[in-house]
Amino acid sequence: MEKITSFTIDHTRLVPGVYVSRKDSPGGQTITTFDLRMTRPNYEPVMNTAEMHTIEHLAATFLRNHPEYGNRTLYFGPMGCRTGFYLLLSGDYESRDIVPLMKELFSFIAGFENTVPGASAKDCGNYLDMNLPMAKHLAARYVEEVLADITDRQLIYPE
Numbered sequence: 001m002e003k004i005t006s007f008t009i010d011h012t013r014l015v016p017g018v019y020v021s022r023k024d025s026p027g028g029q030t031i032t033t034f035d036l037r038m039t040r041p042n043y044e045p046v047m048n049t050a051e052m053h054t055i056e057h058l059a060a061t062f063l064r065n066h067p068e069y070g071n072r073t074l075y076f077g078p079m080g081c082r083t084g085f086y087l088l089l090s091g092d093y094e095s096r097d098i099v100p101l102m103k104e105l106f107s108f109i110a111g112f113e114n115t116v117p118g119a120s121a122k123d124c125g126n127y128l129d130m131n132l133p134m135a136k137h138l139a140a141r142y143v144e145e146v147l148a149d150i151t152d153r154q155l156i157y158p159e
């Protein structure tokens with residue numbers, strides 16, 4: 001089988017950032033897949049599943065309720081390597097286009113003070129596996145170290 005596109009990125013040169021992973025056009029409508037990379041691959045500890053799970057619940061809820069992006073949000077979910085998330089939006093975007101939305105999203109998570117939405121046995125398959133304090137810490141770090149003053153190196157995959 002051929003190597004798929006996301007395995008051709010040089011992960012040893014990838015830094016935390018916001019990247020366009022791919023664009024697909026099933027039925028003529030463009031869908032942009034974003035790589036929201038939160039830790040530096042193969043360099044620092046990855047995120048634990050509990051905090052990723054919490055970020056997933058909060059982000060999916062925030063994005064699907066967003067006045068502008070709610071009906072364009074197709075998917076938000078974790079990478080298996082636990083270094084980041086994928087976001088799929090309906091539409092043709094560049095990475096810089098969603099930086100304001102990501103600032104809104106991760107600031108919302110960083111300041112979240114309530115019960116995590118969907119964290120109940122009825123709504124989720126593993127609802128006890130949550131870590132809100134760590135999710136907030138990681139979200140705040142992503143805002144401060146990546147989103148606040150983002151550079152091309154954090155927006156475009158290494159050659």
Ligand SMILES: [Zn+2]
Pocket residue numbers: 053057118123124125126127
């Ligand atoms: Zn869940």
